Amino acid sequence: MFDRIVICGVGLIGGSFALALKSAGLVKTVVGIGRRRETLEEAQRLGILDEIATDWSVALKGADLLLLAMPVGQMDTVMAAAAPYLEPQTLVTDAGSTKSDVFEAVYNHLGNSLANVVPAHPIAGAEKSGPAAASASLYQDKRVVLTPLPENDPTSIDRVRAAWAACGAVMSQMSPQDHDRVFAAVSHLPHLLAFGLVHEIQARGNAEQLFGFAASGFRDFTRIAGSHPEMWRDICVANRHALMAELDAYLTELAYLRALLMQGDGKALESLFAEASAARNAWAETYLK
C-alpha cells in the first residue's frame, strides 16, 4: 500500500498507526520526526520506526503519506515546516482531536496540497501516552472520523480511509464543525470536568483523607483526569467555543440539580436519575461489548 510513511509525533497515537500498518504488511519504511530525540529513539528501539529524520526535506523525500500525530497546538508550526517538501503524491492526514483548528492551519499552510490533505480523528485514547503505550491493535473496532476538505481528490479520501481502515478502524465522516460540537459534548467536557474535580480535591487541606476513602466510582469518574496535560490544553484551547457552549449547558443542568437538592425534592431527583440511568444503560447495551 505504501513504500514510505512519515509520522510526526511518535507517541501512543502515531506509534499505534505505524505498528498497525506494519503488522498488516502495508508499509515498507516508517520514518519518524518530532521534538524529542529520546522519544524517537525509543520508538526505533520498539520497532515502530525504521528511520529517524531531523529534517523535513529528508523525511518527506519520496513519502506516500504523512501522519501528523502531535498535540494539536503544534499543527501550525509543523505544517509550515513540512509544506515546502510535500510531493505531488504525498497524502497528509492527522490525528487531532479537534478539527476546525486543523482546517484553519491547513488553509494557512498547505494551500498547494489541498487535494491530498484529508484530516481525521481516531477515537482511541488511553490514559497512557508515549511510544511504549503504542500497540498494533489500538484502533481495532474503534471509530475514526474523516473530515475531508471540499478540495480533496476523491482518490486521496479513499486512500486515507483505506489506511485507517487497515488499522482496524470503523470509518465515518462529518464536517469539522459538527465534529467539534459532538466531541465537545462527549469527550472534551467530561475531560474538563474530571480534571476540575481532582484539581479541586487535591488542593484541600484534607486531600489525603478524601483520597483515602475514594473508591471505584471515583476511580472510573476520574480516570481521564490522568490524561496528558499538554494534549488537553491544546484541545481545550482549540475547541474552546464549542466547549464553553457545552459547559454552559452543563452548568444549567447543575443549577437545576442544586435547586432540587435545596428543596429536598426526592421525587424529581429520582426521576432525573432514572432517565440518566436508563439512557446510560441503553448506551452501554448498544455500544459496549
Place this chain on the structure above:
Amino acid sequence: MFDRIVICGVGLIGGSFALALKSAGLVKTVVGIGRRRETLEEAQRLGILDEIATDWSVALKGADLLLLAMPVGQMDTVMAAAAPYLEPQTLVTDAGSTKSDVFEAVYNHLGNSLANVVPAHPIAGAEKSGPAAASASLYQDKRVVLTPLPENDPTSIDRVRAAWAACGAVMSQMSPQDHDRVFAAVSHLPHLLAFGLVHEIQARGNAEQLFGFAASGFRDFTRIAGSHPEMWRDICVANRHALMAELDAYLTELAYLRALLMQGDGKALESLFAEASAARNAWAETYLK
C-alpha cells in the same frame, strides 16, 4: 459466630454480606425480610437466604444480628417496625451510604437498643443491583467505615467490626459528620455529576449522534450514572447539606475553568491539568492494584 442473622433488603449489599458470612462458615441461618416477595424468593433460590420472613416478630426471634441494607430512605419506617422485637442480644448494623440521617433514625426509633446499634458503611458498590449481583467476595479488601454511637457497648462494636472484617473488609472508624462530608466529596458529588451529564445529553435532539461517538472516556466517566436511582435519590436527599457544599466548591472550580477557556489561557489550563493529572496518577499508584 452467629446462629441467626436477619437481613432487611436482600440486594447486592445485603446479599453479599450473607454470602460472605456463609462462605466463611460463620452463620447458621440467614433470614430475609423486605418489600418485594420476588426479590426474597430469588435470594432464597440463589442460596443467600435460608428463610423468608413476612413479619418482624418472627424474623427477629432469637436473632443475633440485624443488617439494615435497604435504601437509606426506608431507615425510619424499618427501624420503627423492627424496634419492638429487638432482643437484648440482637446487634444492629446497617449499610447506608450516609450516616447523619441513620443516626437521627436510630435515636428516634431504637432508643431502647442503643448499646447494640453500630452503624456502618461498606465502600463497595457496583452499577448492578439485586440479589443476582451479590457475591461472597464483594467486600474483599474493600473499606468498611464504622460510625459507632457514644452509647455503644464496646463488645457490640467489636462484634460488628468482626462480622464485617470476616467478609474480608478493611475496617476504619469516623464520626457520622466526618463520614458524610468525606463521602459527599469523593462519592456523592461524582454520582450527581455523572447523572447530570447523561441526563443533559439524553434530552437533546441529537442524543443518538452524540451517544454514537462517545468512547472510553465517556464510558468510564458515566459508569456511575447507571447506578440505582432510588438509592441515589435517598443518598442525595439525606446528605444534601454536605453535598450542596461540595457542589458549590465544584461550581467555583468550573467558573474558574470557564474563565480560562474564555481567555484562551493555555498556560493556566495546562498547569491545572498537570496538577490534576499528577494527583490522579499518584492516587492510582497508592490505592489501585
